[in-house]
Amino acid sequence: MEQEEKLSLDFGNGESYEVWLEVATYPADKNIKVCVFTENEEEIWKLFELTTDMGIPLEKNQTFLLPGYDLEQIVEFIKKNGLGQLKEEICCSGCMEYPLFEFQEETLKKLDPEGYAAYEQAYQERGEVKNPEFQKEIKTADFQWAYGTEELALRVDYYAINQNLYVELYSREDGAWEPFSDLTVNLPGYCLEPGTACISGDFSKENIQFIQEHGLGTLLPWKAQSGMRQYAVVEFHLEELRKFDQAGVAAFCNQHGLQKTMQEERRQSR
Structure with a gap:
């Protein structure tokens, strides 16, 4: 699907990609899912998933960032493009810590209006969640x-x-x-x-x-x-x-x- 606006993602090692975001919904809990795509030699590549799922229903526009990539560069990319902000909470899963993130609604609507509309409908059908509980320490x-x-x-x-x-x-x-x-x-x-x-x-x-x-x-x-x-x-x-x-x-x-x-x-x- 053609996006209205493309963004620049710099990995800090001389590699820079022109990318766009696609918004979707995780099936288990109806949380928001965001993936980063680029085009190379007329082929569309999914660079990575920006978010991950825990099976825990979250508040609207909230999700967990995937810490497997260089998180500092990802956060810089997010701030540069006004995508949202990190929350104070962190969810522990396995031996990793996943930061809670809240997307800026208007920015996502602009970048992927169809994907965001589908997410918003799924969220409304699921119902509002307040103060979700999740694991704060690594379990051993x-x-x-x-x-x-x-x-x-x-x-x-x-x-x-x-x-x-x-x-x-x-x-x-x-x-x-x-x-x-x-x-x-x-x-x-x-x-x-x-x-x-x-x-x-x-x-x-x-x-x-x-x-x-x-x-x-x-x-x-x-x-x-x-x-x-x-x-x-x-x-x-x-x-x-x-x-x-x-x-x-x-x-x-x-x-x-x-x-x-x-x-x-x-x-x-x-």
């Missing part, structure tokens, strides 16, 4: 293994090949979160039910103990086979994983069309 869990106890954070994603659930563990090293190990493994030939995953053979017993101790899933009575090795299979409880990584679980549910299932689980748990 103890992992017992031969070298003692590790305090770990979880990251939830899905594998690109077959979209099976992926769970990664992180430990804190010198104040920074670093990969510790994969909790799951993606085996060829296994396209599993959403939320079910094969458990990594590295520290297999410790991994299963960790899952059971923290109520993350249920061990199934069969094993997956790959080569000469067998792998335990677990049906993860997505609502429990969500307590550790709201953004990761929301993205997984969006990919698999599980938004209504997650909403029902949350209602039952209250």
Whole structure:
């Protein structure tokens, strides 16, 4: 769709792009979604998603910024073009901190009137939300293994090949979160039910103990086979994983069309 106005995005390394924004709506909670596009050699490229979803209904025009890119440059781009302002609140998910952001309504209406109109209608149908609650600290869990106890954070994603659930563990090293190990493994030939995953053979017993101790899933009575090795299979409880990584679980549910299932689980748990 042709945009009324294009913007300039400078990455600070000599790369500058002429870009435009497209406004959409996250299906689970009807929050606003904004993506950045550019054109190169007559092909349209999506540079990145400016926002991310947590499955938490927010106030109008509010969303979480994706911290995976250079956040300072993104914030500078936002300020330069009058797109909105950062709020004081931060939502913790996995081992990342996602800043809350409020878009300037009139600016988005100008940049993508059709996309914003569709978002506004979805927001009105959902209903107004005031003072949403979200996680303010990174949630961790103890992992017992031969070298003692590790305090770990979880990251939830899905594998690109077959979209099976992926769970990664992180430990804190010198104040920074670093990969510790994969909790799951993606085996060829296994396209599993959403939320079910094969458990990594590295520290297999410790991994299963960790899952059971923290109520993350249920061990199934069969094993997956790959080569000469067998792998335990677990049906993860997505609502429990969500307590550790709201953004990761929301993205997984969006990919698999599980938004209504997650909403029902949350209602039952209250």
